[in-house]
Amino acid sequence: MTFFLQLVVTGFAQGMVYALIAIGFVIILKCSEVFNIAQGHFVLIGGYLGYTFLVPFGLPIWAALGMAIATAIVMGLIIERLILRPLLGEPVLAVIMVTIALATILGGLATLLWGAEYKAYHGLLPTITMKVGEISIPSESLIGLIVSIICVVLLMLLFRYTKIGLAMRATAEDLQVVQSVGIRATTVYAVSWVIACVVGVIGGILLGGVSGANMDLANVGLKAFAVVLLGGVNSIGGAIFAGIILGMLENVAAGYLDPLLPGGGLAQVFPFLVMIIVLIFRPHGLFGLARIERV
Amino acid sequence: MGLRTGTFHENYAQDMAIFHSGLQWGIAVAFIIFLFACPLFFSDRILTILTTMGIAVISVHGLNILTGYCGQISIGHAGFMAVGGYTSAILCAKLGWPFWVALPCGALAAGIAGLFFGLPSLKIKGFYLIMATIAAQFIIIWTIIQLRSITGGADGLSVPKPAIGSIILSSKTNYFYLVMVFTCLATLLAKNIVRTRAGRAFIAIRDNDLAAEVMGVSLWSYKLQAFFIGCVYAGVAGSLLIHYFSFASTDQFPFMDSVWYLGMLIVGGMGSTTGAIFGAVALKLLDELVTMVGPILSAAVAPQAAASLALISHGLIIIIFLIFEPRGLHHRWEIIKAYFRLWPFSHQEIE
Numbered sequence: 211m212t213f214f215l216q217l218v219v220t221g222f223a224q225g226m227v228y229a230l231i232a233i234g235f236v237i238i239l240k241c242s243e244v245f246n247i248a249q250g251h252f253v254l255i256g257g258y259l260g261y262t263f264l265v266p267f268g269l270p271i272w273a274a275l276g277m278a279i280a281t282a283i284v285m286g287l288i289i290e291r292l293i294l295r296p297l298l299g300e301p302v303l304a305v306i307m308v309t310i311a312l313a314t315i316l317g318g319l320a321t322l323l324w325g326a327e328y329k330a331y332h333g334l335l336p337t338i339t340m341k342v343g344e345i346s347i348p349s350e351s352l353i354g355l356i357v358s359i360i361c362v363v364l365l366m367l368l369f370r371y372t373k374i375g376l377a378m379r380a381t382a383e384d385l386q387v388v389q390s391v392g393i394r395a396t397t398v399y400a401v402s403w404v405i406a407c408v409v410g411v412i413g414g415i416l417l418g419g420v421s422g423a424n425m426d427l428a429n430v431g432l433k434a435f436a437v438v439l440l441g442g443v444n445s446i447g448g449a450i451f452a453g454i455i456l457g458m459l460e461n462v463a464a465g466y467l468d469p470l471l472p473g474g475g476l477a478q479v480f481p482f483l484v485m486i487i488v489l490i491f492r493p494h495g496l497f498g499l500a501r502i503e504r505v
Numbered sequence: 506m507g508l509r510t511g512t513f514h515e516n517y518a519q520d521m522a523i524f525h526s527g528l529q530w531g532i533a534v535a536f537i538i539f540l541f542a543c544p545l546f547f548s549d550r551i552l553t554i555l556t557t558m559g560i561a562v563i564s565v566h567g568l569n570i571l572t573g574y575c576g577q578i579s580i581g582h583a584g585f586m587a588v589g590g591y592t593s594a595i596l597c598a599k600l601g602w603p604f605w606v607a608l609p610c611g612a613l614a615a616g617i618a619g620l621f622f623g624l625p626s627l628k629i630k631g632f633y634l635i636m637a638t639i640a641a642q643f644i645i646i647w648t649i650i651q652l653r654s655i656t657g658g659a660d661g662l663s664v665p666k667p668a669i670g671s672i673i674l675s676s677k678t679n680y681f682y683l684v685m686v687f688t689c690l691a692t693l694l695a696k697n698i699v700r701t702r703a704g705r706a707f708i709a710i711r712d713n714d715l716a717a718e719v720m721g722v723s724l725w726s727y728k729l730q731a732f733f734i735g736c737v738y739a740g741v742a743g744s745l746l747i748h749y750f751s752f753a754s755t756d757q758f759p760f761m762d763s764v765w766y767l768g769m770l771i772v773g774g775m776g777s778t779t780g781a782i783f784g785a786v787a788l789k790l791l792d793e794l795v796t797m798v799g800p801i802l803s804a805a806v807a808p809q810a811a812a813s814l815a816l817i818s819h820g821l822i823i824i825i826f827l828i829f830e831p832r833g834l835h836h837r838w839e840i841i842k843a844y845f846r847l848w849p850f851s852h853q854e855i856e
Contacts, residue, residue: 245632296828302631303578304827307771310580310764311823318816325809432643435636443632479647482640486625489637493629 212344217461223351225457226358231413231430232437232449233365234406240382240444241402244294245302247309250431251316252407256282256414257423258320261329278411286407290400317428330422350420357416361409362450374401382444429478433460436481439488442498452496456484523696540685544678552677554793556749559681559688560742561785565769566695566778567738572767573775574699575731576711577626578635582739582766584642585622587758589615589740590747591649591656594664597748599655604667604674608744615740616733618645623732627725630714642763646755661754664747674748684745691738696778698734707731711776768823774833783834791818 235249259281263274289312297308320326340347369375374397381388381398389395414427437456441448460480467476494500514520524530544552568582579585593611596602602610622641626634649656656662667674667683674680698704706727709717718724747753765788773784795818799811826833 245635293824293828300827300831303572303775304771304831306578306632306635307767308824308827311768311820311827314761314764314816314820315824318813318820321809321816322807322813325807326812432639435639439633439636479643482643482647485636485640486644489625489629489633489640493625493633 213465214462215345217465218458219345219347220351221458221461222454223347223355223457224461225454226450227354227413227416227453228430228433228437228457229450229453230358230361230409230416232434232441232453233362233446234409234413235434235438236443236446236449237365237378237402238406239438240446241378242294242381242399244305244309246406247306247431248289248313248316249406249410249434250428251313251320252282252285252410253414253417253430254320254423254425254428255285255316256411257418257427258324258329258414259411260415260418261324261331261423264331265329275412275415278415279408282407282411283404286404287400289407290403294399294403295396313428313431317425320425324423326425328422328424329418331418348420350416353419354416357412361412365405365409365446374398378402433481436485436488438495439485440495442495444499445495445497448495448497456481459484521700537689540689541682544681549677552681554789556677556681556684557746558786558789559684560745560749561766561769561789562688562782563691563745564739564742565766565773565781565785566691567735567742568766568770569775569778569781570695570698570707570738571731571735573770573777573781574704574711575707575728575735576630576714577623577728577731578631578767579638579732579735580635580760580763580767581622581638581640581642581645582735583758583760583762584645585615585619585736585739586743586746586762587645587649587755588618588736588743590743590758591662591753592740593744594662594747594753595655597667598662598664598753603669604748605669608741608748611744612737612740615743616737619732619736619739620729623729623736626728626732639760639763642760646758646760649755657753659755661752661756664751664753666751667748680749684749687741687745691741692778692782695738695781699778703727703730708776765819768819771823771831772826772833774835777833777835779838780833780835783838787834788819788822791822 231249231253234252235246238244238246256278259278260274263269263277264271267274267277269277293308293312294305297305339349340352369379377388377393378398378401380393381395385395388398413430414423417427417430433456434453437453438449440456441450441452463480464476488495512526514525519525524533543555547555564582564586568579572578589611591611592614593604593607596607596610597604618641622638625637629637650658652658667680669683672679674683699707706717706722709720709722710724710727710731714724743758746757750757769784769788770781771784772787773782774780792815795811795815799814802814803809803811830837
């Protein structure tokens with residue numbers, strides 16, 4: 211029982227980070243109807259940025275986080291302006307392929323700048339230990355959990371109480387109406403990409419703090435897709451819920467089934483099994499809107 | 506598209522013909538003769554490049570029918586190639602079946618895998634279908650690694666050299682001929698499939714699936730047919746690839762290859778058999794360029810520059826084509842042809 215609870219708690223914290231990354235994806239999707247395959251690579255870049263600012267630069271954690279976020283903002287603006295803007299209104303395949311190409315380029319840049327090597331910065335994040343009964347919650351997971359919750363709350367506040375948040379919600383609702391009342395849709399797109407980059411990078415630093423930064427961080431993006439599909443592609447609340455569920459399921463499944471399977475590695479393929487099942491039985495996810503097509 | 510001056514079509518058969526004039530027949534025959542004369546004056550290295558190009562062309566033809574004509578986007582093509590390749594490898598290596606029986610079986614197995622993973626396409630499209638096919642890629646590769654007793658798992662599986670009758674295809678020249686025969690047949694078949702009833706149904710589904718259904722095109726049947734045909738092509742390409750290296754390993758079918766096949770389709774021009782060939786050849790040439798320039802760059806800049814150059818150049822070329830020439834090389838080729846056809850009266854709108 212302790213083993214089970216331990217898996218669930220670790221899974222919960224991990225799932226919260228997945229949820230954070232998935233939110234970046236959902237925001238871009240809601241605002242500009244772009245499916246951003248490169249979300250995982252923002253995480254990758256984030257993991258390596260965290261390493262760069264913490265280890266070679268030797269910055270304190272808060273300064274490093276600030277620098278990484280600043281880099282993410284610049285990155286988001288450049289990506290939106292140079293790559294996505296020319297493809298406004300193109301068919302879905304073109305837009306998806308361009309984000310895949312973007313993912314490849316980011317992967318290439320990470321290889322060039324950091325040599326695709328394993329960079330550990332374990333123990334540089336602040337440590338908090340907590341014990342509930344017999345279950346000890348690992349410090350990194352707890353940090354991840356806290357930071358993710360702070361980010362999610364900040365995003366909620368942004369959407370609820372600021373003008374740009376309102377504009378973003380309105381754009382998600384109806385692009386034509388937004389344009390007719392004089393809101394610049396391109397600004398909304400740029401902000402959505404910036405947010406996606408920032409949450410991706412923060413997620414990368416959190417995950418990098420647990421297991422170090424390497425090229426595998428990009429695969430977290432694939433888990434984020436499973437989260438998004440499970441929660442419903444256009445629901446932020448759904449993404450949070452599904453992220454937690456998937457994080458727990460993955461940990462429990464890996465904990466109990468991996469010893470039974472010869473090759474192991476169920477955790478890697480698990481998100482895809484979830485994805486296929488969701489796509490076959492409930493394509494719009496748990497909380498998404500079922501799209502009704504009209505001619 | 507205008508015709509050459511002096512060529513007139515008087516009936517439907519002429520309109521639908523692949524070759525409109527004696528000149529086109531001549532060029533096609535000359536090209537095929539040139540292709541089969543290649544081993545006479547090219548080195549083994551160039552033959553290797555041409556062989557892998559041929560395999561890529563077969564694979565991209567399949568993807569073109571599925572994605573370019575039927576509009577069902579698949580980023581799991583390398584996974585389906587793996588199904589075909591591993592099936593024929595297992596039949597050859599473990600059961601001792603002859604190559605020419607194992608290859609169609611591999612193709613069939615890939616087609617059936619395609620049918621299975623194509624099932625979600627009946628309910629979903631666009632991004633959702635892309636995610637389903639990405640999932641297919643990873644699930645297939647994971648399954649192959651898990652079934653260690655049959656497939657050799659992560660260690661791979663060595664396959665005997667393919668033989669047809671008493672001829673053992675051990676040299677590069679032999680295998681080059683085999684692949685080229687398959688490539689030519691695959692091209693001809695692809696060109697003809699899109700002229701049939703099924704091909705027209707695919708195009709109708711791609712352009713507007715609701716309208717197609719209202720017109721009486723059975724989405725259920727034709728979407729699955731497209732998946733089956735596309736994946737059979739992938740299966741043939743996968744078996745050819747595995748028998749070429751006499752070794753089957755999951756590393757030969759990485760996820761990124763699935764992306765490159767789609768990239769080839771975009772660079773070449775979607776929904777065009779010629780485009781599929783152009784795209785496969787162009788990106789394979791780019792690959793070769795990268796392998797040539799990579800070591801120089803690695804020595805000059807940093808050891809990891811070669812790997813990153815490959816990734817960045819591929820990503821950039823896809824982005825550049827999507828932004829500046831979304832209709833691909835095929836469209837450029839048509840413009841060039843039209844220019845010469847109409848010269849010196851070079852003014853015509855090209856669709």
